[in-house]
Amino acid sequence: MLSIHEVLETIKMIDEECLDVRTITMGISLLDCADADIGKSCEKIYDKITRLAKDLVSCGEQIEKEYGIPIINKRISVTPIAMLLAVSGGDPILYAQTLERCAREVGVNFIGGYSALVQKGFSAGDKELMLSIPEALEKTDHVCASVNVGSTKAGINMDAVKLMGEIVKESAQRTKDRDCIGAAKLVVFCNAPEDNPFMAGAFHGVGEADCVINVGVSGPGVVRAVLAKADKDLPMNEIADLIKRTAFKITRMGQLVGSLASKRLGVPFGIVDLSLAPTPEVGDSVAHILEEMGLENCGGYGTTACLAMLNDAVKKGGVMASSSVGGLSGAFIPVSEDAGMIAAAKGGHLCLEKLEAMTAVCSVGLDMIVIPGDTSSEIISGMIADEAAIGMVNSKTTAVRVIPAIGKQVGDELSFGGLLGSGPVMRVNTSSCKVMVDRGGRIPAPLQSLKN
Amino acid sequence: MKAVVSVIGKDMTGILARVSQECAQQNANVLEVSQTLLQDMFAMIMLIDIEHLHMPLSDFAAHMERVGKDSGLVIHVMHEDIFHAMHKI
Numbered sequence: 001m002l003s004i005h006e007v008l009e010t011i012k013m014i015d016e017e018c019l020d021v022r023t024i025t026m027g028i029s030l031l032d033c034a035d036a037d038i039g040k041s042c043e044k045i046y047d048k049i050t051r052l053a054k055d056l057v058s059c060g061e062q063i064e065k066e067y068g069i070p071i072i073n074k075r076i077s078v079t080p081i082a083m084l085l086a087v088s089g090g091d092p093i094l095y096a097q098t099l100e101r102c103a104r105e106v107g108v109n110f111i112g113g114y115s116a117l118v119q120k121g122f123s124a125g126d127k128e129l130m131l132s133i134p135e136a137l138e139k140t141d142h143v144c145a146s147v148n149v150g151s152t153k154a155g156i157n158m159d160a161v162k163l164m165g166e167i168v169k170e171s172a173q174r175t176k177d178r179d180c181i182g183a184a185k186l187v188v189f190c191n192a193p194e195d196n197p198f199m200a201g202a203f204h205g206v207g208e209a210d211c212v213i214n215v216g217v218s219g220p221g222v223v224r225a226v227l228a229k230a231d232k233d234l235p236m237n238e239i240a241d242l243i244k245r246t247a248f249k250i251t252r253m254g255q256l257v258g259s260l261a262s263k264r265l266g267v268p269f270g271i272v273d274l275s276l277a278p279t280p281e282v283g284d285s286v287a288h289i290l291e292e293m294g295l296e297n298c299g300g301y302g303t304t305a306c307l308a309m310l311n312d313a314v315k316k317g318g319v320m321a322s323s324s325v326g327g328l329s330g331a332f333i334p335v336s337e338d339a340g341m342i343a344a345a346k347g348g349h350l351c352l353e354k355l356e357a358m359t360a361v362c363s364v365g366l367d368m369i370v371i372p373g374d375t376s377s378e379i380i381s382g383m384i385a386d387e388a389a390i391g392m393v394n395s396k397t398t399a400v401r402v403i404p405a406i407g408k409q410v411g412d413e414l415s416f417g418g419l420l421g422s423g424p425v426m427r428v429n430t431s432s433c434k435v436m437v438d439r440g441g442r443i444p445a446p447l448q449s450l451k452n
Numbered sequence: 453m454k455a456v457v458s459v460i461g462k463d464m465t466g467i468l469a470r471v472s473q474e475c476a477q478q479n480a481n482v483l484e485v486s487q488t489l490l491q492d493m494f495a496m497i498m499l500i501d502i503e504h505l506h507m508p509l510s511d512f513a514a515h516m517e518r519v520g521k522d523s524g525l526v527i528h529v530m531h532e533d534i535f536h537a538m539h540k541i
Contacts, residue, residue, distance in 0.1 A: 001484050002532070006539040007458050007497045011528055065510030068530035249538045256537040 014069065018221035018284040019250065021257045022277050023073040024060050025197035026053050027204035027212045027270060030079040030113075038090035042098040045084075049076060049102040049111075052211050052267070057107040059264050063257060071257065072419070076103070077202035077214075078113035086125030096136035096143050103142035110185075112202035114145040117192070120154040120442070130163055134170040137182035144200035150190035150388035152395045155445040161388065162437050164188045165381030169404055172373070176406035179414045183403040184368065188384050190391035190398045195271050196327040201364075201399060212270035213262040214327065217254030217318075218277045221284045222246055223310075227292040239293060240313040247274065247317030255322045273327030274318030275363060276310070278338035280421035286310075286331050287340025287350075298340055299350030307331060308361035328397060330363025336403075336416065336423030337368050346424050353429075360390050365399035370414045370423040373406040375430075380404070382433035385443075393446055454483065454532045455502045455509060457516065461525035463494040471498065471527070474519055478506045499532065 013019040033044035053076055060074045081095045096114055103111040114136055116126040133145045147164055150156035171182035187201040194205020197214035204212075226246050230239060254272045262269035278286045287298035290306045311330040319325050333355065335341045344350035352369065359365040365387045371380075384400045391398030405414045405425050415422035459471055468485070475482055480500040487496035502509055513529040520527030 001486065001499065002456065002497065002535050002539065004486055004488055004495055004497050007456055007535055008460070008495065010535055010538055011458055011530075062510065065513065066531050067534045068513065068528060069534060252537040253534065256533060 013219070013222045017219070017225045018279070018281055019219045019253075020070040020072050021215060021254055022218040022275075023075050023197050023216040024056070024071055024257070024261050025075040025077055025202055025214045025216065026056050026265075026267065027077045027195065027208055027214055028052055029204055029208060029210045030084060031206065034084050034087040036088060038088040038094055041084055041088045042094055045095070045098050046102055049078070050105050053102075053106045053108065055265060059261055063260050063264075067257070069253060069257060073109045075108050075197065075199060075202065076106070076111045077197070077204045078111065079204050079206065080115040080117055081113060082116035082125045082129040083206070084125075085129050086123060092129050092132040093136055093139065096132070096140050099143045100140040108142070110144050110199045111142050112144040112146065112199050113204060114143050115147060115203040117148045118157050118160045119148050119151040121157060122160070130160070130167060133167050133186060134174050134182060137171050137185050138174040144185045144202065146187040146189055146192065146201045146203060148189040148192040149384065150392050150443075152191060152392050153445060153449045156190065156385065156388045156392060156443040158385065158437070158442055159440040161381050161385050162440055164384055165377040165379075165437065168380050168402065169377045172404040172406055179416055180403050180406055181416060184401065184416055184420055186401065188400045190388035191396060193327055193397055197273050198275065198277065198328060200401065208270070209268055211267050213258060213265065213267050214270040214273065215254050215258035215261070216273040216275055216277065216327065217250050218275065219246070219250040220276045220278045220286045220289055222250060223276065224283065224285070224289045224292050227289060232294070236309065240309055243310060243313035244317030247314045248321045251318035251321035269324070271324045271326030272318070272322040274314055274322070274325055274329045275327070276314055276331045278332060278334065278341075279419055280337055280339055280342070282339055285338045285340035286333060287338050287344055291340060297347060297349035298344040299354050303354065304357050304361055307333070307358050311362055328363045332364055332367060333358055333362050334368035334401075335426075336370060336414070336421040337419060338421070342421065342423060345426055352426055356386065356390070359387060359398055360394060364397060365391070367399065367401050368420065368423060369402045370405050370425045371402050371428050372410060372425055373404050373408050375404050375428050378432065378434040378437045379428060379430065381437040385437070389443070392443075393448065395448055453502050455500055455529055456532050456535060457498040457500055458528045459494070459496045459498070459520070459525055461494055461520070461523070463489060463492055467494060467523075467525065468496065470519070470523060471496070474516060475500055478512055478515075479504050480512070
């Protein structure tokens with residue numbers, strides 16, 4: 001028999017500490033939908049997605065009710081659309097509109113995979129898709145786009161980096177009357193994982209099975225609550241142990257939900273992504289975990305060390321609890337989605353330079369950061385190049401999701417609503433990197449790539 | 453299949469009777485009961501068999517939540533697997 005203490009602990013985690021399964025994401029391969037006729041290709045995509053994902057939302061809701069675990073999002077990731085465009089040619093916006101129709105039909109929150117993988121160079125369809133991203137994000141509500149511009153194995157495609165600076169800016173520009181939401185649905189990656197269930201960067205890699213279920217767990221609030229009860233003189237290694245134990249429990253729940261969903265939908269189970277993903281809700285913040293470890297403010301000295309330990313302990317605790325771990329796994333630091341980060345940025349304690357350092361030890365990169373609307377596309381490309389370099393050399397995923405707040409300046413604010421939250425416009429170092437960005441070409445793969 | 457009914461609230465006469473009666477009406481067999489007092493708060497967990505429940509588990513959970521609200525109690529009904537996953541290896 002379970003003890004009262006164990007039952008109450010679980011209920012408290014859910015009711016008071018914002019424990020949830022952040023997303024059940026169905027990954028669907030569209031390789032068999034490729035057709036030289038773009039109309040036929042779109043038709044096959046619509047048929048396949050609506051057939052495989054028709055019960056995804058109701059299945060998630062059913063599990064939620066029976067097991068009492070909130071499942072916040074139900075999403076779909078698909079094969080990078082640039083690959084289908086390579087076969088069909090034509091107007092890529094037709095693909096974006098098809099994905100949007102699918103999302104509306106099956107009722108998912110987001111559909112990811114309006115993507116291109118160009119780390120070593122552009123192949124047919126890649127550039128056309130990239131250039132269409134701003135229009136695709138403007139004309140759709142549920143479609144998310146991502147572009148992988150670098151990897152440890154291939155180096156960094158600087159032509160793509162230059163282009164993406166312009167695309168991020170244009171995506172914001174085109175949606176300036178909707179708080180520049182276009183740029184919030186676009187991620188530029190280095191070492192993008194092919195089984196990531198989290199948006200906006202989810203896509204279904206070509207090495208994946210035809211259809212899989214991936215689950216993203218969350219729970220920063222639970223970790224914070226555990227640390228809040230710890231004595232102030234507890235050594236850091238014992239803090240790491242507390243995090244590990246909590247991550248284990250959270251992940252076991254994700255594993256259970258993933259296997260249930262996979263069984264009920266008749267689709268193989270892919271991975272659990274053990275990420276601490278914050279929400280703007282009070283008590284669900286990664287920054288507050290770092291502060292609970294003993295920092296006055298997130299962003300002060302000591303932040304990178306605390307984040308490194310948190311990221312590592314989450315993985316160590318979670319990896320034993322799941323049959324297969326993947327995706328991004330670690331701690332996210334999206335500024336606008338984290339109440340503690342928003343407060344630290346507003347208070348002047350958290351700056352872009354510190355966030356860049358933090359991305360060397362967290363699970364992703366510069367995420368949901370609002371920058372002044374007049375930031376040049378070259379500066380954005382410079383940010384992308386720096387982040388990609390950190391990812392390339394450290395063999396980790398890094399990403400840039402910055403939102404140029406068109407018409408706004410430092411001190412103003414953008415509000416996206418919902419899980420995307422709101423963020424203050426942060427100061428950007430405006431020293432030019434135009435000549436470097438304009439050079440284009442490729443940063444060769446580092447020595448770390450030669451592992452054979 | 454089994455579910456855990458947890459009841460938390462201010463201690464008063466008849467809580468156990470009230471909750472058991474609801475379970476019986478919906479054909480949920482009570483297998484085990486464990487209860488304690490945390491200061492003046494009453495906490496009880498009940499393991500019930502839900503194989504022959506008259507309604508789907510999700511409806512029963514919603515029903516019991518309402519019953520709890522009417523009596524000033526917080527009642528959760530959740531599938532037992534969630535607790536085993538989290539606390540047992």
